[in-house]
Amino acid sequence: MKNRIEIRDIISAKGLKVTPQRMRVMEAIYKLNNHPTADNIIEYIRKTDPNIGSGTVYNVLETLVKNDLIKKVKTEKDVMRYDGILENHHHLYCIQCDYIEDYKNEKLDKLLSKFFKENKIDNFNIEEIKLNISGNFIIHKNKDH
Numbered sequence: 001m002k003n004r005i006e007i008r009d010i011i012s013a014k015g016l017k018v019t020p021q022r023m024r025v026m027e028a029i030y031k032l033n034n035h036p037t038a039d040n041i042i043e044y045i046r047k048t049d050p051n052i053g054s055g056t057v058y059n060v061l062e063t064l065v066k067n068d069l070i071k072k073v074k075t076e077k078d079v080m081r082y083d084g085i086l087e088n089h090h091h092l093y094c095i096q097c098d099y100i101e102d103y104k105n106e107k108l109d110k111l112l113s114k115f116f117k118e119n120k121i122d123n124f125n126i127e128e129i130k131l132n133i134s135g136n137f138i139i140h141k142n143k144d145h
């Protein structure tokens with residue numbers, strides 16, 4: 001969890017103006033932690049700032065994505081979700097409860113990069129390899145389920 005000063009520094013390090021809206025959206029993404037949707041973010045911010053418009057939040061999200069402060073995560077259900085963790089990681093996606101958990105495994109990363117070094121894909125340069133592993137958590141993690 002990042003504090004407000006850290007968030008401010010992250011935003012200004014990208015040469016962006018630190019606005020209260022950008023601060024709030026970043027805070028919401030870190031706080032919500034489970035790869036929130038735009039609606040989750042809007043709902044969260046409205047608890048303290050009931051007047052924030054959804055258009056504003058969508059615009060801020062676009063700006064943050066464009067400036068590599070957050071990443072978009074496409075889900076099976078085609079709902080866009082947002083990720084505040086920029087380091088390469090994989091996702092475990094629960095088909096039943098929609099929960100996305102980060103999955104990091106160095107052994108897997110080594111295996112994958114070794115594989116693609118030995119099995120080059122024609123006419124394609126790999127930038128990053130992110131796996132989306134879908135399945136079911138045995139014990140569900142989403143509090144609504």
Ligand SMILES: [Zn+2]
Binds near residue numbers: 035083101102
């Ligand atoms: Zn993630």
